[in-house]
Amino acid sequence: MIQPLFPAPSFSDLRDRVVALPDADAGAIKAARARQDSLTKPPGSLGRLEDLAVFMAGWHGVARPRIAQAQALVFAGNHGICAQGVNPFPQEVTAQMVANFQAGGAAINQLCRASGAELTVIALDLERPTADFSAGPAMREAEVLDAMARGAQAVDPGADVLILGEMGIGNSTVAAALTRALFGGTADEWVGPGAGSDSEGLRLKARVIEAGVARHAAALADPLAVLAAFGGREQAAICGAVLAARAARIPVILDGFICTAAAAVLHALDAGALDHCLVGHASAEPGHRRLLGVLGKKAVLDLGMRLGEGSGAAVALGVLRAALAAHDGMATFAEAGVSGG
């Protein structure tokens, strides 16, 4: 029997479980590609929409996949690194935005409504921020595993697609610290304005991250230790949700820089761990393009968005629905009596 992913007693147990996760169904991929080639259009003329339909077929294990149930999860966390002044907005905004999500007033509420996704917001101990990573590890191993388990448990095994997003004042610094620690380069190649830092704020972020990287040098070779060192809870919960989705063969749409950086911990652990994940959009946060290059992924959309909350992923769901509508509903050359197929 395959071991359930969570609860995982230790990082080393989790590492063993990650490599045993399922892959896409090669037969369904072949059948979906054959169907695309039989539809009434010049082969390849629907471009990326064809690839998206084939991707969904592989993970659903059927030639004609459908989205009856789209789940969106937004995880919120607070970060000790805010003590270093890296955030233009005050930390209370995290909880205030969670209240706004719950009242239906945020961008993600409207974008989920527009694209037909059911939104759940999970606030992770906002009154108890993680520790300041420039002074010590943001989280202990047990805290990371607990946040991952909470992320995994939130995934509805009946969902046909999962949209992931986050909210956490200060987490653009956490994301840049994670990518700097996991993939190298210098901190100033990974930092960006986040919710609105100016050029002086960017220099401060880069200094704080390099100080953290020097302090946590011993953790850099182990992606899960990197996650513990730099945080935060919403990043760990995203990792847990990505893994739980993979175990249930649910395709995932990641959001912008912060969400993708969280999931990148799993890529560093196992190069195939994000094969079931699309990246919904290319964020205007500059580190996102660099990260997409490292992951070898092309975002579905590029709209100049830089909000977070899962907003770009929710918009990309509309494109995915369009891809499946064409794939499932079009006539074949034979059905329509069109010559040349």
Ligand SMILES: O=C(O)c1ccc[n+]([C@@H]2O[C@H](COP(=O)([O-])O)[C@@H](O)[C@H]2O)c1
């Ligand atoms: O994910 C992105 O691409 C993204 C880009 C810029 C800002 N954000 C959001 O802004 C917040 C973090 O910004 P900051 O400046 O407080 O570190 C956090 O709540 C994110 O959801 C998110």
Ligand SMILES: Cc1cc2nc[nH]c2cc1C
């Ligand atoms: C208002 C506001 C909304 C957000 N949504 C995601 N991150 C955010 C940061 C701020 C500051």
